[in-house]
Amino acid sequence: MNASSRAIVLTPLVFLGCLYALNLVHSPAVTGQAGLGFWCFIAFLWLASIVALSGLSHLSPKSATLRRLVGLSVPVLFGAFLFFLWEVIVVGAGVPSVLMPAPSAIGSRFAASLPVLRDDFVQTFVKSVLSGYVIGCLSGFVVAIIADRVPFLRRGLLPLGNFVAALPVIGIAPIMVMWFGFDWPSKAAVVVVMTFFPMLVNTVTGLSAAGRLERDLMHSYAAGYWTTLVKLRLPAALPFIFNALKINSTLALIGAIVAEFFGTPIVGMGFRISIEVARMSLDMVWAEIALAAIAGSIFYGFVALVERGATFWHPSYRT
Amino acid sequence: MxxxxxxxxxxxxxxxxxxxxxxxxxxxxxxxxxxxxxxxxxxxxxxxxxxxxxxxxxxxxxxxxxxxxxxxxxxxxxxxxxxxxxxxxxxxxxxxxxxxxxxxxxxxxxxxxxYGFIFQAPALYPWRTIQKNVELPLEIFGIPKAERNERSRRQLELVNLKGFEKKFPWQLSGGMQQRASIARALSFDPxxxxxxxxxxxxxxxxxxxxxxxxxxxxxxxxxxxxxxxxxxxxxxxxxxxxxxxxxxxxxxxxxIDASHLGRERKLEIRETPEFLKIAHRVREGLxxxxxxxx
Structure with missing residues (x-):
């Protein structure tokens, strides 16, 4: 039997084995006191899953959609197996939920507190992160264009931007709360400060990315500053600008959550994490972390998708 | 010497x-x-x-x-x-x-x-199709869209690039790219x-x-x-x-005047005595x- 047919047979078997183990670990006789036999079974499943997944990753079916499906299934199954291990180890060994709650406990807590999570999401992500991100990136971009047009500003503004970027978020967050109050505008302000500089630096670098010949060409057409900017320099700067947008998408979420530790109304992801830690309900903290991870990944993925569409011509994306 | x-x-x-x-x-x-x-x-x-x-x-x-x-x-x-x-x-x-x-x-x-300038490299913009690259100077000079399309079509035909209008520069060979850049220089009829x-x-x-x-x-x-x-x-x-x-x-x-070789020349002309004589004189000069x- 070759590797690929082995994988096709093994994968469903491992899947069934995992389901059985999950069922077993939640039965009262095993929960918290799993014996050696159970752990041997888990170890066996682990080995079987390695064989199945490596076989699956070598599979190359003829049809393009099937190939895509197989390519997608390997990371999904691998991630699912890691969650499975987490679940059976935490439940089987009876790890206290304060140290590490099981994924199922986090999941049920997530499902049970959807309204709270929704409010926190709206407060932190929609209001603070998105508004701060848009304002920070836009102002960084505009200042970069101005700095490009006025050379002395470039020499003056870049060190200043560097200085602002070097300020720790823990230092500026309380100041922003003093300036803009407890509600989301102060968090958005922190996000603006954090996202402004990466955008400024990347755009300034990107604006000089256009080649010498391409600029000479524009000069030979007697094209003015703005025509050259729109038709040549901005498109050439797009990879740099998207780089900043991606960096900022993760920076913004971190900034907004951390800023909520320094005074906030009784809503928000950072606020929830800080008080639920104090109340020892770690499953809620983990539910917020899961929410932040999902929101952050989708945000990053969306920016990366737009980047792919806008810079399809860049050597790293050409097909 | x-x-x-x-x-x-x-x-x-x-x-x-x-x-x-x-x-x-x-x-x-x-x-x-x-x-x-x-x-x-x-x-x-x-x-x-x-x-x-x-x-x-x-x-x-x-x-x-x-x-x-x-x-x-x-x-x-x-x-x-x-x-x-x-x-x-x-x-x-x-x-x-x-x-x-x-x-x-x-x-x-x-x-x-x-004048139209043609550089050592094609200098085509990779985010524009071949047709859009040829139309770039016309866009800058504010020529209406219909005429832009007409002119780019004609120039691409002239440099034997018909059928490649919708391709991007990086999908073409070096010679084709340079031909596209010639079409671009010709597009505004300098x-x-x-x-x-x-x-x-x-x-x-x-x-x-x-x-x-x-x-x-x-x-x-x-x-x-x-x-x-x-x-x-x-x-x-x-x-x-x-x-x-x-x-x-x-x-x-x-x-050196070489107009006596005529306006229409075939590659074979390079073996003729007139051609070699001029080439010799160029070499001497160098x-x-x-x-x-x-």
Whole structure:
């Protein structure tokens, strides 16, 4: 039997084995006191899953959609197996939920507190992160264009931007709360400060990315500053600008959550994490972390998708 | 070396005598403008300030180019041939001398969009399709969309790129990209084409093919072409006039007339005695230019 047919047979078997183990670990006789036999079974499943997944990753079916499906299934199954291990180890060994709650406990807590999570999401992500991100990136971009047009500003503004970027978020967050109050505008302000500089630096670098010949060409057409900017320099700067947008998408979420530790109304992801830690309900903290991870990944993925569409011509994306 | 230098010098004088028939500055009347030189250069010099002293890129250059000529500039690297072309295109500023392009200064000629410049590399914008690249100058000049499409279609047909309109530059071969850049330069119908080693990066077979196509294009469009190259066969094959240049300081040492080879030339012409005679004279000129620093 070759590797690929082995994988096709093994994968469903491992899947069934995992389901059985999950069922077993939640039965009262095993929960918290799993014996050696159970752990041997888990170890066996682990080995079987390695064989199945490596076989699956070598599979190359003829049809393009099937190939895509197989390519997608390997990371999904691998991630699912890691969650499975987490679940059976935490439940089987009876790890206290304060140290590490099981994924199922986090999941049920997530499902049970959807309204709270929704409010926190709206407060932190929609209001603070998105508004701060848009304002920070836009102002960084505009200042970069101005700095490009006025050379002395470039020499003056870049060190200043560097200085602002070097300020720790823990230092500026309380100041922003003093300036803009407890509600989301102060968090958005922190996000603006954090996202402004990466955008400024990347755009300034990107604006000089256009080649010498391409600029000479524009000069030979007697094209003015703005025509050259729109038709040549901005498109050439797009990879740099998207780089900043991606960096900022993760920076913004971190900034907004951390800023909520320094005074906030009784809503928000950072606020929830800080008080639920104090109340020892770690499953809620983990539910917020899961929410932040999902929101952050989708945000990053969306920016990366737009980047792919806008810079399809860049050597790293050409097909 | 033997008195080759003298012979060359004598030929130069002869050529300049022969060429100096048309006087610049007489183009007040539109009728006379066509007879004035397209490019008129007198005593042109250009010096760079480098770290280890001044570099004389161009020294006391005199040159007249008539309308409809195909002029090649040949010489070793550092002889100022590219610099001279860039001065004509107003991409470099000379330190001294007089230069007129179509009867006006290079910067006025540039603003009037009198010339199309073709660079060593295609310099096509990778985010634009071939058609959009050809239409780039037309967009900048504010020509309406319908006419843009019509002109780009016609130019792409002229350079044999029909059917590649919707492709992106990086999907085409080097030779096709350079042809697209020629179509782009032709799209706004400039009187003058300035070409700076356009085929230097291509292999010999592609280059031969493009040379033939370029000649046909020149014959068809009746444009004045200024062509920088470092290949003797290419220069002789294409040109009606060959300007031989020499470095340190960059200057013209010979101007060779090759118009008697005719306007329509086949690649086979390169084996004929007339062709070889001109090629020989170019080589002699290049050697004479070099003998000063050996």
């Amino acid at each position: 033997k008195p080759k230098g003298e012979t060359v010098l004598k030929r130069v004088t002869e050529d300049f005598m022969g060429d100096s028939g048309a006087q610049p500055g007489l183009s007040a009347e539109p009728g006379l403008a066509s007879r004035a030189p397209v490019v008129d250069i007198q005593g042109l010099s250009l010096t760079y300030e480098a770290a280890d002293g001044p570099v004389y890129a161009l020294s006391n250059v005199d040159l007249q180019i008539e309308e409809g000529e195909f002029v090649s500039f040949i010489g070793p690297s550092g002889c100022g041939k590219t610099t001279l072309l860039r001065v004509i295109a107003d991409l470099e500023q000379p330190n001294g001398g007089h230069i007129h392009v179509n009867g006006v200064s290079p910067s006025e000629a540039r603003v009037r969009r009198d 009187k003058l084409l300035l070409m700076d080693e356009p085929f230097g990066a291509l292999d010999e077979i592609v280059r031969d093919h493009l040379n033939e196509q370029l000649l046909k294009l020149w014959d068809k469009t009746r444009k004045t072409v200024l062509f920088v190259t470092h290949s003797i066969p290419e220069a002789v094959f294409l040109s009606s006039k060959i300007v031989v240049m020499s470095p340190r300081p960059g200057r013209i040492i010979d101007v 050697r004479a230019g070099h003998s000063y620093d050996d």
